Amino acid sequence: MHGDEDYATAFALDPATGQAKLLNRAKTGGKNGVREAVDPSGKFLVVANYASGNVAVLPIAPDGSLKDQQQVVQLPGEPGPHKVEQVSSHPHDIVFDPSGRFVLVPDKGLDRVFVFRFDGTTGRLEPTEQGSVQTRPGAGPRHLAFHPNRPTVLWVLNELDSTIATYSFDTETGALKPLQVMSTLADTFTGYSTAAEIAVKQGGVYVSNRGHDSVAWFKVHPDGTLKIFGWQSTLGKTPRFIGLDPSGRFLYAANEQSDTVVNLPIDQYTGKPAPNGKIVQNASPVTIVFTGKKLKL
Numbered sequence: 001m002h003g004d005e006d007y008a009t010a011f012a013l014d015p016a017t018g019q020a021k022l023l024n025r026a027k028t029g030g031k032n033g034v035r036e037a038v039d040p041s042g043k044f045l046v047v048a049n050y051a052s053g054n055v056a057v058l059p060i061a062p063d064g065s066l067k068d069q070q071q072v073v074q075l076p077g078e079p080g081p082h083k084v085e086q087v088s089s090h091p092h093d094i095v096f097d098p099s100g101r102f103v104l105v106p107d108k109g110l111d112r113v114f115v116f117r118f119d120g121t122t123g124r125l126e127p128t129e130q131g132s133v134q135t136r137p138g139a140g141p142r143h144l145a146f147h148p149n150r151p152t153v154l155w156v157l158n159e160l161d162s163t164i165a166t167y168s169f170d171t172e173t174g175a176l177k178p179l180q181v182m183s184t185l186a187d188t189f190t191g192y193s194t195a196a197e198i199a200v201k202q203g204g205v206y207v208s209n210r211g212h213d214s215v216a217w218f219k220v221h222p223d224g225t226l227k228i229f230g231w232q233s234t235l236g237k238t239p240r241f242i243g244l245d246p247s248g249r250f251l252y253a254a255n256e257q258s259d260t261v262v263n264l265p266i267d268q269y270t271g272k273p274a275p276n277g278k279i280v281q282n283a284s285p286v287t288i289v290f291t292g293k294k295l296k297l
Helices: none
Strands: 007-013 020-027 033-038 044-049 054-059 071-074 102-107 112-118 125-134 141-146 153-158 163-169 176-183 194-201 204-210 214-220 226-233 239-244 250-255 260-265 279-281
Touching (some): 102 125, 125 176, 141 194, 176 226, 204 239
Parallel strands (some): 194 239
Antiparallel strands (some): 007 020, 033 044, 044 054, 054 071, 102 112, 102 141, 112 125, 141 153, 153 163, 163 176, 194 204, 204 214, 214 226, 239 250, 250 260
């Protein structure tokens, strides 16, 4: 994706050298594609267009190149109360459920989480019977993640009011039901902060706070609801991204305004992330992608 542009770019990677070769560009049917996901068959790319308030489906050719969008779905609803961040629809994430039959879209501008049925044969999106679920006014849902081994539970991170919500998910109808809402901030914090990223591993949920500049650490109850266990400083400013390495042993925080990536090893007994002194200097880091291979340590 390309910031405020209206296209997506496909590359082929040389497995021997890792070098990227440009394949092509394709229209996304909207501007500022902030998040994308590939369906389980690998035949379709779905894109959340933040500035345009819509979701697009692009076919993927056998060689990995993209075709122009074949469907664009506009997201309906009334904007939230925030006069700057919620003037219109702003889909901020796009996630397939574990079965690949549903696509979920948290919309920061409309205070809604949309759910679509996905036809893996045709690549078409259709709203579920419920269509969407509304959050608290001004919550600003940003990102979501499913429970690692319970497809009936998911968590939505709300950017603007710094909360995390637990939902039950009906795997037959795609309906969402709210179970719990918790703050991601310490009770003693009185400054301005927004939630940014969510990372999940067995038994633990981690979210980043920009302003509080921390990672909030939650334990997961058997029913999927959460219990806050504490906060860990990211040793920098504005952790826009956090991510777990494939082994689940290390959490990395990308401090956008401090130009650092901080390693926070996770205690395998308590789940607590703690710094080990390893800090990488990197200009304005906002995302980290792992290869998918577990580290040999």
